[in-house]
Amino acid sequence: MSAIVISNLTRDYGENRGVFDLSLTVGKSEAFGFLGPNGAGKTTTIRHLMGFIKPKVGTVTIDGRDCWRERDIIQKQLGYIPGEIAFFDDMSSAEFLRFTAKYRGTGNAREKEMLDRFDLSPKGKIKKMSKGMKQKIGIVAAFMHDPEVLLLDEPTSGLDPLMQCRFIDLVTEEKKRGKTILMSSHMFDEVERTCHRIGIIRAGRLVALDTTDALRDKHVRPYTVRLDDEQTASAFAKDFDGRQDGVAVTVSTRQTLEQIFLDYYDVSGGDR
Amino acid sequence: MFNFTLYKREMKKSILTLVIFAGVLTIYITMIVQMFDPEMASILNQFSEIMPGVMTAVGMSGTVTTLIGFMSSYLYGMLLLLFPMVYVVLRAHGLIGKYVDRGSIVALVSAPIKRRAIAFTQMKALASGLFLLVSYITLLEIVCSEVVFPGELEIGSILLLNVGLLCLQLFIGGICFLASCVFNDAKYSVGIGAGVPALMYVIQMLANIGGSVENARYATFFTLFDPDGLIAGETAAIAGIVVLFVGACALFVAAIVVFSKKDLHI
Ligand SMILES: Nc1ncnc2c1ncn2[C@@H]1O[C@H](COP(=O)(O)OP(=O)(O)O)[C@@H](O)[C@H]1O
Ligand SMILES: [Mg+2]
Numbered sequence: 001m002s003a004i005v006i007s008n009l010t011r012d013y014g015e016n017r018g019v020f021d022l023s024l025t026v027g028k029s030e031a032f033g034f035l036g037p038n039g040a041g042k043t044t045t046i047r048h049l050m051g052f053i054k055p056k057v058g059t060v061t062i063d064g065r066d067c068w069r070e071r072d073i074i075q076k077q078l079g080y081i082p083g084e085i086a087f088f089d090d091m092s093s094a095e096f097l098r099f100t101a102k103y104r105g106t107g108n109a110r111e112k113e114m115l116d117r118f119d120l121s122p123k124g125k126i127k128k129m130s131k132g133m134k135q136k137i138g139i140v141a142a143f144m145h146d147p148e149v150l151l152l153d154e155p156t157s158g159l160d161p162l163m164q165c166r167f168i169d170l171v172t173e174e175k176k177r178g179k180t181i182l183m184s185s186h187m188f189d190e191v192e193r194t195c196h197r198i199g200i201i202r203a204g205r206l207v208a209l210d211t212t213d214a215l216r217d218k219h220v221r222p223y224t225v226r227l228d229d230e231q232t233a234s235a236f237a238k239d240f241d242g243r244q245d246g247v248a249v250t251v252s253t254r255q256t257l258e259q260i261f262l263d264y265y266d267v268s269g270g271d272r
Numbered sequence: 273m274f275n276f277t278l279y280k281r282e283m284k285k286s287i288l289t290l291v292i293f294a295g296v297l298t299i300y301i302t303m304i305v306q307m308f309d310p311e312m313a314s315i316l317n318q319f320s321e322i323m324p325g326v327m328t329a330v331g332m333s334g335t336v337t338t339l340i341g342f343m344s345s346y347l348y349g350m351l352l353l354l355f356p357m358v359y360v361v362l363r364a365h366g367l368i369g370k371y372v373d374r375g376s377i378v379a380l381v382s383a384p385i386k387r388r389a390i391a392f393t394q395m396k397a398l399a400s401g402l403f404l405l406v407s408y409i410t411l412l413e414i415v416c417s418e419v420v421f422p423g424e425l426e427i428g429s430i431l432l433l434n435v436g437l438l439c440l441q442l443f444i445g446g447i448c449f450l451a452s453c454v455f456n457d458a459k460y461s462v463g464i465g466a467g468v469p470a471l472m473y474v475i476q477m478l479a480n481i482g483g484s485v486e487n488a489r490y491a492t493f494f495t496l497f498d499p500d501g502l503i504a505g506e507t508a509a510i511a512g513i514v515v516l517f518v519g520a521c522a523l524f525v526a527a528i529v530v531f532s533k534k535d536l537h538i
Contacts, residue, residue, distance in 0.1 A: 050382060053535040075384040082382070082538070086375035090285075096379075102277040104383040141379075 033191030446523025
């Protein structure tokens with residue numbers, strides 16, 4: 001059964017901006033990666049899922065409920081990290097988290113655990129915080145009530161590499177715990193490490209939809225090279241992150257997201 | 273339909289602003305009540321005979337020989353219209369428009385709370401703050417009068433007068449709140465929310481001067497609030513504040529509906 005169903009969603013902002021005839025589903029307990037460059041339409045799609053904007057064409061549902069009409073019911077089991085964090089400047093982060101838990105009425109069972117995970121001491125006014133700190137508060141607010149469905153809009157933006165890793169670990173754990181996750185990103189790497197399936201969106205249109213493994217196979221080109229001796233091979237494998245087998249080392253090139261897009265662009269162009 | 277946690281937060285913010293407004297009003301109201309002096313009142317009456325335009329423009333007309341008539345002229349012509357109005361404009365913006373403009377409304381709408389309930393709670397916070405402010409004004413007027421001129425003030429009339437003031441300010445609040453719910457950009461929500469009442473007030477001032485622009489008073493809702501009429505207990509004046517109250521309710525309902533149905537690009 002699918003938890004998130006988007007069918008024929010269209011939101012035309014003019015000048016070829018927006019989202020066009022987008023259809024995709026995310027299964028229950030599935031982690032779905034929503035990849036696309038800036039301005040591709042990821043946030044616009046997630047806004048529809050959150051019930052912030054009403055579909056002009058098409059429908060979006062979560063657990064069979066209409067995301068616009070039944071948004072308050074859906075929100076009971078939903079955690080959301082906004083693409084742009086803008087919380088109440090006048091509050092300290094502790095106050096904000098306390099307020100959010102009470103306001104939502106969904107509790108804060110995991111707040112302490114989340115704060116610890118991200119080395120966050122919730123002191124100080126939100127106004128004075130760095131982008132990364134605000135992002136962490138956003139993460140805590142999204143996960144603290146242990147929701148079933150997670151909508152994460154570029155959740156690692158502003159985080160340092162260590163915190164990005166911890167976040168990826170968190171998402172992986174949540175996936176194992178059976179949560180349904182839709183995570184948007186413009187980085188192939190982080191989505192590849194966490195998500196079972198990936199949809200690639202470009203200029204508001206879905207250009208690829210496949211399992212991560214299939215996409216990886218398509219876009220990773222392996223080369224096997226033979227070196228003079230095993231010692232050199234081992235050093236080579238280490239330097240180039242390859243797999244060593246005697247004197248043979250297999251290294252693979254990874255295409256950048258942009259290259260992958262261009263691939264899909266060409267394919268769809270050829271079909272026309 | 274109502275979220276107490278949000279209400280508490282907003283009332284806390286309102287109280288801070290209210291304290292400042294109450295402080296300034298305390299100074300003015302006590303000063304003006306003390307200024308009442310039947311003899312002095314007749315001097316002012318003469319003054320307004322010499323320069324009728326200036327005095328009536330700021331609403332200072334009518335009989336100033338009774339304490340309540342004096343208060344009606346010197347407080348309800350301008351001061352008590354403008355001060356609470358500034359409060360209402362500021363708070364109405366702070367309760368919806370500012371959140372939408374800055375995007376922090378996301379913290380309120382990404383929760384299992386109906387939009388209707390959010391807007392209703394904010395409206396209630398606006399109305400409660402206003403109620404507190406007008407109640408304070410009423411209490412202050414009564415206490416001041418009783419201390420300085422015991423038994424001089426007609427309590428029934430001052431209560432009715434302030435019920436009228438509350439209706440008028442609620443109506444202004446309705447305009448600001450609706451503007452806040454319609455526009456996403458603070459430029460427009462504040463511009464319309466503050467601009468319309470301010471423009472109406474200017475028209476009212478012009479109409480007060482009389483002459484060829486007198487008919488302009490039919491173009492402003494301030495006409496519906498007639499302090500002297502309320503003191504005299506005129507039916508037309510009471511009808512006026514009923515219209516203001518019903519209008520305020522209609523504006524708030526419209527605002528809540530708009531907010532519930534609007535797209536939030538946040
Ligand atoms: N409210 C809006 N009005 C007009 N255009 C918009 C609006 N919101 C987004 N857009 C445009 O729609 C496109 C997709 O935006 P968005 O969904 O935010 O992209 P992403 O999140 O993938 O970076 C962009 O070109 C953006 O400029
Ligand atoms: Mg985005």
